[in-house]
Amino acid sequence: MSRKRKSQLSARERFSGNVRAVRQANGLSQESLAAAAGLHRTYVGSVERGERNVSIDNMERIALSLGVSIIDLLKDDDES
């Protein structure tokens, strides 16, 4: 999800990459995830690009809509 070494990834980078990976693995569009989480599609897109300093409440809404825990979305690839 980045050419940086995993240990250098910020929490924001790990979260954004994991949201996209889990969403795609679940076969969901950004629209579907956004609708399930009560968020706007463009907001989900900007979260996945790491452009948003996303809040803990929205992190949890996204995690619940993806069927994973907020902790799962903060792990490095090699921890998931």
Add this chain to the structure above:
Amino acid sequence: MSRKRKSQLSARERFSGNVRAVRQANGLSQESLAAAAGLHRTYVGSVERGERNVSIDNMERIALSLGVSIIDLLKDDDES
């Protein structure tokens, strides 16, 4: 840290309780933690009371200042 069952705690509730617990375990005042994280003391206090919808960047700053990972601060008591 709450009379709710652990499984019912929101991410915000788990984070706020864990920040306070780790800060106190480290013998740090709210002032010291705030200074280390580049935040205001009253902000740290409101995070610990669960009043703030804290952002992922500030969550990471707090975790780094406490010497733990953001994931540690989101765990339930029985996972830490």
